[in-house]
Amino acid sequence: MPMQEKNGQKVWQLRTTKSQWIRWGMWLVGLVIFILSWQEISDKTLWFMMDNVGEVIVDIGSRATPPRWSYINQLWWPIWDTLAMATLGTIFALIMAVPVAFMAARNTTPSKFFVRPFALLIIVSTRSVNSLIWALLLVSIVGPGVFAGLIAISIRSIGFCAKLLYEAIEEISETQVEAIRATGASPLQVMVYGIVPQIMPAFAGIAVFRWDINIRESTVLGLVGAGGIGLQLQSSLNVLAWPQVSLILLVILFAVIIGEWISAKVRGAII
């Protein structure tokens, strides 16, 4: 126990003097890194522009209110497209994620040295690239439109779904699988009756969770030309039609909250 002499009395301390110094040193290094980072941001900012930020906020705020409610009639189709992109994208992603997850899970993979690293590579590379970047790429391949957004959403979701799903597969109880195998079931039957029922709750949970995230992501894909309500947002921003922007933002917020509410209800019912 670290002690310190103070006026001839021993006083308890949390750490020894040496480890305390090391800690202070690390905090100092962290602080220096943070200050350097901040300086870089500060250097690239035109601070004299910031003098009238308050006025700009008030100005934009007064232009944006009240929202142009009549514009909603032009938004029904984009909303429908956005939801379709999120829902169909989730379904395609799940269809592709299931085989990847079975290839990636240690207890179901056909080959630990050849197939598993390949599956993990798919998971990592689809997961680390944001759906906007996928959309940017796909717009240049399949042309602007909902289809590009749909594929972008599906590709982006594969890694996420497959990762969570393969973790669920690795956690299944082996005894149930063994019991099915002991009845003389074929590998396919083992899969259907031994493994699938055990991961079904996790699967359903992942599906609605990802659907919720995809609604959020599909609302902004239009910014790069991939369809949905983001397209209207972009064109309203370009012509500085702030009342339309505020209405679109309200619609997006509403859609996100509804999506989160549905997904929370469904997950609550499953788990």
Add this chain to the structure above:
Amino acid sequence: MSVALEAKLGQAWKKPHFIKNPAWRWALILGSIAYFAAAWSGIDINFGRIARGWERGWQFISAFGDPDFTSRWDDIYKGIYESVVMTIASTVVGIAISIPIALGAARNIAPLPVYLVCRAVIAVSRALNEIIVAIILVAILGFGPLAGFITLSFATIGFLAKLLAEDIENMSKSQAEAIKSTGASWTQWINFGVQPQVMPRLIGLSMYRLDINFRESAVLGLVGAGGIGGTLNTAFSRYEFDTVAAILLIIIVTVMFLEYLSGIIRARIQ
């Protein structure tokens, strides 16, 4: 029981249905099929355009075999540096702001009015997409990394404060009470009773958020909020797929490295 068994003798076993009521089951199945068909029919696929674009897609895929790091290296370096700087600064500021908010959003620590205010802050931060916040901030503050920095800090609050508050709510009461019974002041109580219990989770979540912030900083540039996204967008519009491939490879490798690092740190503290 035995009667039911007798009746079932000789019949093959069938898997019980997930939804018992057949009317509900069929309504659900038909309803989803109808929705999917309707949703799918709204998507027009221009096959001619895809056939033409396919060549470009192939160029993109083959570019990964031969990424071009050198010809635009200055732009790539500047973008990555700006992304890293934005990530670090916004994660630090985001954590610093979210700790008090997390304390306020834990029902077992905070009084009801504080709790409601902090929960409202978290809800707003979570509901707004980063890109949309970035667009609004770019409109207000102008182009540059400051908008991206504020966006990421704001997004960090919703994520970190929510999860940290949940962890504080789940902490063991007896340890905190033991500290309180020694006559500790409120700050001492938080410092010695609450903080040691949530510290491993806080470090783990912070590392995870660092990782997310880097990934997000890669797209904020698309709307002009600084970082590598701007370079990426330029490369895409010039159809310089070899540069795009180089940037994407750098992002993927950095993310993998961060994930690996946070895995090691989390394993050591838990």
